[in-house]
Amino acid sequence: MKFRFPSPDHRLLDAHCHGVLSQDLADAEFESLTAERRLPPGPGWSPMDSPVGLAIRRWCAPVLDLPTHAPAKEYLQRRRELGFAETNRRLIGAASLQAMLVDTGFGDDLATPHELAALAGAPAYEVLRLETVAESLRDEVTATEFPERFEAALDAAGPDVVAFKSVLAYRFGFDIAGEPPTRDVVVGAVREWQRVETRLTDPVILRFIIWTALSRKPFRGKRRPVQLHTGFGDTDLDLHRANPILLTGLIRSAQQVDGAPIVLLHCYPYHREAAYLAAVYPGVHVDIGLAVGHLGASAGNLMREVMELAPFGKLHYSSDAYGLAEFFLVGAMGFRLGLDAILDDWVGGGAVAAGDARAIAERVLSGNSRALYPLRDIEFGADQSPS
Ligand SMILES: [Zn+2]
Numbered sequence: 001m002k003f004r005f006p007s008p009d010h011r012l013l014d015a016h017c018h019g020v021l022s023q024d025l026a027d028a029e030f031e032s033l034t035a036e037r038r039l040p041p042g043p044g045w046s047p048m049d050s051p052v053g054l055a056i057r058r059w060c061a062p063v064l065d066l067p068t069h070a071p072a073k074e075y076l077q078r079r080r081e082l083g084f085a086e087t088n089r090r091l092i093g094a095a096s097l098q099a100m101l102v103d104t105g106f107g108d109d110l111a112t113p114h115e116l117a118a119l120a121g122a123p124a125y126e127v128l129r130l131e132t133v134a135e136s137l138r139d140e141v142t143a144t145e146f147p148e149r150f151e152a153a154l155d156a157a158g159p160d161v162v163a164f165k166s167v168l169a170y171r172f173g174f175d176i177a178g179e180p181p182t183r184d185v186v187v188g189a190v191r192e193w194q195r196v197e198t199r200l201t202d203p204v205i206l207r208f209i210i211w212t213a214l215s216r217k218p219f220r221g222k223r224r225p226v227q228l229h230t231g232f233g234d235t236d237l238d239l240h241r242a243n244p245i246l247l248t249g250l251i252r253s254a255q256q257v258d259g260a261p262i263v264l265l266h267c268y269p270y271h272r273e274a275a276y277l278a279a280v281y282p283g284v285h286v287d288i289g290l291a292v293g294h295l296g297a298s299a300g301n302l303m304r305e306v307m308e309l310a311p312f313g314k315l316h317y318s319s320d321a322y323g324l325a326e327f328f329l330v331g332a333m334g335f336r337l338g339l340d341a342i343l344d345d346w347v348g349g350g351a352v353a354a355g356d357a358r359a360i361a362e363r364v365l366s367g368n369s370r371a372l373y374p375l376r377d378i379e380f381g382a383d384q385s386p387s
């Protein structure tokens with residue numbers, strides 16, 4: 001009997017995303033936002049001529065009333081005809097989300113969590129970016145005050161903040177010491193930072209802010225998880241220093257002190273390392289957002305490799321959508337279909353019973369994130385449960 005999991009109807013919990021741009025975009029602006037890089041594409045090549053470009057034409061074109069696979073030029077023209085407000089509303093709505101966790105620490109002119117919630121018809125929570133908090137304190141406090149003021153800033157996070165996030169991978173890399181730095185060393189590093197440039201790249205302070213986040217008290221009965229960008233990103237990143245396996249020392253130390261959960265975001269091409277870390281360390285979770293959108297038709301391969309080893313209770317969905325509403329939909333569809341294909345094979349091959357496969361899918365699509373993040377319970381009544 002062929003297994004059919006009804007995943008296209010299943011509402012997803014998007015555990016890491018950003019705002020979308022609330023303005024109409026020129027073709028070049030749109031195209032540059034489809035690629036994870038900061039350099040121009042080069043002559044004769046469009047970023048839409050890529051796996052993610054095909055995924056946009058496949059999944060988003062019909063939502064804008066075009067045939068599936070409509071050419072990129074027609075797609076962009078239709079997008080302009082509809083205008084950004086209608087385009088964003090249709091595409092984010094079509095992603096069929098249960099809730100969103102929005103990283104508000106990067107980018108200008110993006111829709112706020114409140115505006116995203118209205119577009120999605122689902123609650124939006126906030127992810128607080130640690131480096132942004134530290135940078136906002138840099139010129140406000142003395143070096144001696146900095147450690148306590150940073151702790152106080154995290155403790156003052158509002159009720160919508162359900163996770164912290166670090167971009168250590170961008171600012172230094174994961175080849176750092178595993179233990180928390182001493183207070184004196186942190187104060188010395190802050191003093192030096194205040195003498196030079198504003199951007200936070202000092203490995204001692206970066207370690208300090210992660211350890212501070214890992215050691216906060218529970219909120220709504222849970223520790224706020226610390227999300228870490230790992231694996232691929234734009235050209236501001238040295239990819240070989242963003243392999244989460246380099247964080248083994250920090251992860252091991254965090255387990256010993258019962259720190260908050262760590263969520264490894266994105267992970268590609270180190271998703272197998274991330275799955276291994278989630279398998280062996282109780283406090284580590286894996287979230288392959290961003291990669292599922294960018295890999296387009298190959299998203300299923302990525303998920304198959306993650307699911308070789310990652311425990312089913314520690315795998316999460318996110319889109320890492322940024323700027324373009326298209327990423328909410330291509331991420332959601334890539335993830336749903338990839339999961340569906342794997343479970344279909346497993347049930348067909350006798351590896352898992354259909355009922356167990358449905359239970360795994362429910363957890364991976366939304367249940368694991370509802371269990372992990374301190375969301376408000378009230379918003380997940382019977383009408384929002386997955387079908
Ligand atoms: Zn992100």
